[in-house]
Amino acid sequence: MVFPRNVPIRSSRFLRAPAFALILWVCLWMNLNTGFWNLQNPNGVADWLLFIRAALPFAVLPLACLVLLSGRKFHLPGSSPSRLLMWYGLAAVIGTIFSPSPMASLYWSIAFLATILAAWTFIDARDPVGSTRQLLLVTWVGAFIVAAIIAHQSSNVIFGSSATGYGSIMAATEGLSRSSGVARWAAVPGLVCLVRAYHTRRPILIAMFLGFAAIAFFIVYRMQSRGAVFGSVAALLFALVISSRMRRYALPFAILAITVILLVDSPATVSDQITTYLERGQSEEAFISMTGRTRAYNHGMAAFMDSPLFGYGQWADRLIIHEHVHNSYLSALMNAGIVGGIPYLASWITGWILFFRLQKSSAQLRPEDRICLLEAGTVMMFFTVRAIPETTTAEFSVDLLVMAAVYVYLEILAASTASRPVRRLAPMYIHAKRQLLSSR
Numbered sequence: 290m291v292f293p294r295n296v297p298i299r300s301s302r303f304l305r306a307p308a309f310a311l312i313l314w315v316c317l318w319m320n321l322n323t324g325f326w327n328l329q330n331p332n333g334v335a336d337w338l339l340f341i342r343a344a345l346p347f348a349v350l351p352l353a354c355l356v357l358l359s360g361r362k363f364h365l366p367g368s369s370p371s372r373l374l375m376w377y378g379l380a381a382v383i384g385t386i387f388s389p390s391p392m393a394s395l396y397w398s399i400a401f402l403a404t405i406l407a408a409w410t411f412i413d414a415r416d417p418v419g420s421t422r423q424l425l426l427v428t429w430v431g432a433f434i435v436a437a438i439i440a441h442q443s444s445n446v447i448f449g450s451s452a453t454g455y456g457s458i459m460a461a462t463e464g465l466s467r468s469s470g471v472a473r474w475a476a477v478p479g480l481v482c483l484v485r486a487y488h489t490r491r492p493i494l495i496a497m498f499l500g501f502a503a504i505a506f507f508i509v510y511r512m513q514s515r516g517a518v519f520g521s522v523a524a525l526l527f528a529l530v531i532s533s534r535m536r537r538y539a540l541p542f543a544i545l546a547i548t549v550i551l552l553v554d555s556p557a558t559v560s561d562q563i564t565t566y567l568e569r570g571q572s573e574e575a576f577i578s579m580t581g582r583t584r585a586y587n588h589g590m591a592a593f594m595d596s597p598l599f600g601y602g603q604w605a606d607r608l609i610i611h612e613h614v615h616n617s618y619l620s621a622l623m624n625a626g627i628v629g630g631i632p633y634l635a636s637w638i639t640g641w642i643l644f645f646r647l648q649k650s651s652a653q654l655r656p657e658d659r660i661c662l663l664e665a666g667t668v669m670m671f672f673t674v675r676a677i678p679e680t681t682t683a684e685f686s687v688d689l690l691v692m693a694a695v696y697v698y699l700e701i702l703a704a705s706t707a708s709r710p711v712r713r714l715a716p717m718y719i720h721a722k723r724q725l726l727s728s729r
Contacts, residue, residue, distance in 0.1 A: 380629030472517030479505025
């Protein structure tokens, strides 16, 4: 990435990203909870709205290509995570040839590729870091709004008197989301709000962020989604380890809370309660099989072995084994075979390499970028854990939208820090030379 030195940066503090990039991104968010099945014979206003939302990827993909080819020059390294995801997505397009339903598979490939391309349109030459930072913030806000809507629609289940929301949330959301999906929607803004709470000095904002985070994690707890629970715990521990400010304030509070819990109940009682919570009333067989996931893994592996090179294209698990395979890496192998599975795995690895490189040189970053970097890493840890029991970035979903924003922000931030020391050396060298001449 080459950043021009003499290009003026927008004076507006609100709109850092290009307006067309924001519009394309909003269109992809509007496409969530639709599918190719909504593109058939619409009847009535509601059906037409679903038809339009489902057709949005067909508009976003060519428009994003036009924007990227219209003279906005940028270069991302071949090992950048978003570019690796693009290679995976293109391999899945080839796999569409072997799909039992090529048109359905192609639809999800178009939505997948449109997400990566739309994220790239945020790389604005005038202010690339500010623009991609806004991409990240808009993504956080989008997740927060959807989580708030779900919490309102499902308030009787989430905040009701029932022992748990697991198993009953589907009816409350009219079949649009399972407990794992609702927990994911809540966890992302919850993690971001918690990081924000410990990195602001305004009491009102601290109280507001902590309040939102408490509600979000209460929803995660009520959903009893083990993937979201373990992902949230891992993300919170990660934030505590990485952030010295959170270690200073949050860690003593967490130790105090655990101590109080152990004083109220014995360790054995607490252990039994945790076990009961995680088992969710399932039989030993259902618990060991991870609620049928091991069966899906076996079927998915057998399907992958039948087409190991290019796979079957996007949505292969639903079209081949007729169930959700519940694992990102196996889903990638089914969708794009070994050809696409390798860059998919590499996207996670390079994403973490980018984060730790940036964290190592975080002293060079602006204060707002240090906070956004921690938020990005915390959310990435959540989805890294969630990638094991769910499909995360292997298919088009809100998980992909969030992680595409995280990856592009990390890539541009890394490029900016790599070029910044070069600009700083010149004035430092001149100042040192003047001091040396004056001493003579």
